[in-house]
Amino acid sequence: MIYLEKSAAGSKMAEFLDKKGRSIIEVEDGFTPENSKENILITSQRNTFVHKCPATKIYRCCGLNVADVIEGCPFDCTYCILQSYLNHEYIKVYGNLDGIEEEMRAFNSQGKGRLCTGELSDSLALDGMLGLSEFFVPIANQLDNIQFELKTKSACVDRLLKLNPKNIIISFSLNPQEIITKEEHGTANLKNRLNAAKMCAEHGYRLAFHFDPIIYYDNFENGYRELIKELTSVINQDSVEYISMSTFRFMPELITIIRDKFDRSILTGQEYITSLDGKMRYPKHLRSHMLKTVVRFIKSDWKDVFIYFCMEHSSIWEKIFGGDPGERDELEALFPHYRAKS
Numbered sequence: 001m002i003y004l005e006k007s008a009a010g011s012k013m014a015e016f017l018d019k020k021g022r023s024i025i026e027v028e029d030g031f032t033p034e035n036s037k038e039n040i041l042i043t044s045q046r047n048t049f050v051h052k053c054p055a056t057k058i059y060r061c062c063g064l065n066v067a068d069v070i071e072g073c074p075f076d077c078t079y080c081i082l083q084s085y086l087n088h089e090y091i092k093v094y095g096n097l098d099g100i101e102e103e104m105r106a107f108n109s110q111g112k113g114r115l116c117t118g119e120l121s122d123s124l125a126l127d128g129m130l131g132l133s134e135f136f137v138p139i140a141n142q143l144d145n146i147q148f149e150l151k152t153k154s155a156c157v158d159r160l161l162k163l164n165p166k167n168i169i170i171s172f173s174l175n176p177q178e179i180i181t182k183e184e185h186g187t188a189n190l191k192n193r194l195n196a197a198k199m200c201a202e203h204g205y206r207l208a209f210h211f212d213p214i215i216y217y218d219n220f221e222n223g224y225r226e227l228i229k230e231l232t233s234v235i236n237q238d239s240v241e242y243i244s245m246s247t248f249r250f251m252p253e254l255i256t257i258i259r260d261k262f263d264r265s266i267l268t269g270q271e272y273i274t275s276l277d278g279k280m281r282y283p284k285h286l287r288s289h290m291l292k293t294v295v296r297f298i299k300s301d302w303k304d305v306f307i308y309f310c311m312e313h314s315s316i317w318e319k320i321f322g323g324d325p326g327e328r329d330e331l332e333a334l335f336p337h338y339r340a341k342s
């Protein structure tokens with residue numbers, strides 16, 4: 001069900017949904033929908049949309065900027081941080097699209113930058129219903145300093161195939177199918193994600209892939225080897241802008257939520273340590289082994305692709321890549337977007 005706060009009735013988002021003929025229930029401001037992922041609330045509340053992805057100095061950060069218009073996700077991944085971060089299951093959508101457009105234009109005027117919408121939701125999971133790609137993509141097409149990323153575990157790319165791919169990255173988070181089945185409830189299966197990626201590449205979009213979170217389990221080596229074989233046989237390296245990697249990490253309270261909510265998650269039977277930023281991670285030797293293994297599998301097929309680690313310690317960078325990429329700006333400057341001629 002889509003609920004619209006009265007004071008959001010004139011918003012661009014409401015106009016957008018009206019044009020698409022969506023059925024909407026108007027509600028008083030402050031209304032709280034039943035706490036279900038099936039409910040969407042369009043709110044008139046104000047928000048600052050564009051901001052730096054939260055990071056600590058202890059681990060290397062890529063300097064990504066995020067723009068959160070949607071809070072909440074129809075998918076139900078066992079490891080999703082939103083379960084401990086948001087205090088609601090229903091999906092909140094900020095109606096003030098004019099506000100985000102202004103912030104995107106201001107961001108573009110500051111020089112080159114990377115901007116992604118997938119921090120507090122999946123960027124495309126609701127695209128069939130809300131059609132927000134038709135709002136974001138034409139704006140990003142005009143903003144040549146920005147590389148605008150839509151990040152997903154869905155295969156919802158139909159609308160994208162009618163839009164201009166200029167300045168846009170479509171990124172897919174990947175895991176072996178057995179992990180998708182056990183841990184990424186409601187998401188597209190691996191085959192469909194890869195087919196969607198292929199269609200996007202054929203349409204002219206640049207692609208990215210996120211191996212995040214990489215999960216340790218009995219069949220870890222075989223699982224990731226097969227996944228990468230499938231990826232590199234379906235997708236051409238030339239269409240890939242970058243690949244990110246990170247092992248599963250979480251705030252301590254998340255593991256209790258996972259235990260209470262999901263029956264057979266692989267994540268609850270593992271050993272974790274408390275790391276320097278207070279999050280739980282696999283022990284360092286295991287993280288290093290996992291990242292090294294996945295890098296090796298990728299590099300054996302795609303020698304030239306740009307790979308970075310999301311929030312990993314400089315010593316792991318040194319061990320696997322032979323050097324520390326440095327603080328935010330230094331790591332960010334390594335991305336193809338900054339090396340491309342303007």
Ligand code: SF4
Pocket residue numbers: 072073074075076077079080081082120121122153
């Ligand atoms: S797709 Fe992302 S935002 Fe959605 S449930 Fe999974 S981890 Fe959370």
